[in-house]
Amino acid sequence: MPDPLTRRRFLLHAAGAGAAFAGALAALHAAWNGPLAYVGPDARRRGLIRPPGARAEEELLSRCIRCQRCAEVCETGAIRLLPSGSRLAGTPHLTPETSACDLCLRCGPACPTGALEPLASMAQARMGLAVVDKRLCVSHNGTGVCGACFTICPLKGKAIRQGTRNAPEVTGECVGCGLCEEACIVTDPKAGRAIRVRSERAWA
Numbered sequence: 001m002p003d004p005l006t007r008r009r010f011l012l013h014a015a016g017a018g019a020a021f022a023g024a025l026a027a028l029h030a031a032w033n034g035p036l037a038y039v040g041p042d043a044r045r046r047g048l049i050r051p052p053g054a055r056a057e058e059e060l061l062s063r064c065i066r067c068q069r070c071a072e073v074c075e076t077g078a079i080r081l082l083p084s085g086s087r088l089a090g091t092p093h094l095t096p097e098t099s100a101c102d103l104c105l106r107c108g109p110a111c112p113t114g115a116l117e118p119l120a121s122m123a124q125a126r127m128g129l130a131v132v133d134k135r136l137c138v139s140h141n142g143t144g145v146c147g148a149c150f151t152i153c154p155l156k157g158k159a160i161r162q163g164t165r166n167a168p169e170v171t172g173e174c175v176g177c178g179l180c181e182e183a184c185i186v187t188d189p190k191a192g193r194a195i196r197v198r199s200e201r202a203w204a
Contacts, residue, residue: 046197047202048201049197050093050201051093051116053111053124054092054115060091060116063113070116071092075104076099078094078178080092080094080095096196097178097181100179100181101127102177103125105125122177123155126175128197128200129174130176130197131196132195136191139168148180148183149181154179168195176198181196
């Protein structure tokens, strides 16, 4: 008959190992299903893009009650809510490569807590900054003449200016709506569009 003390130690060890395994599974589940996995490494590099009028990150997270009203009033479907898996869950973000913000500015007034502030003009919507990859842009690399980003820009002549062959030059007046990215004719399998919005907000 086994020593009761030895059996007890075995059961305690097994219980501990089981708890550790369960913890590892939970961590793995979070890694695969949390916001960082949801957006992928490319989106992590570009930064977290919040809707127009978004307050500083910590204040936004404390004010946002995850009511989804901003997403409900967004007619273009640009505002999406982050899935479960971290403290970012249920908060709004944008993915310009699939659906850009048209700067209707309805999301701010719809927010009941001020996590998104109402804005008086498009120029106040500081979501990010468009960055041109001159290696991919056909107007810059000499393989064509485009101008799609300039044509669709709601702050035409201010946020984006054109050079030779319609080559775009982004200025500090860009608000990061992403319409240029959505309209870009270049779709590189690895690098994506020739013009992409980037944000200084980090995924957490």
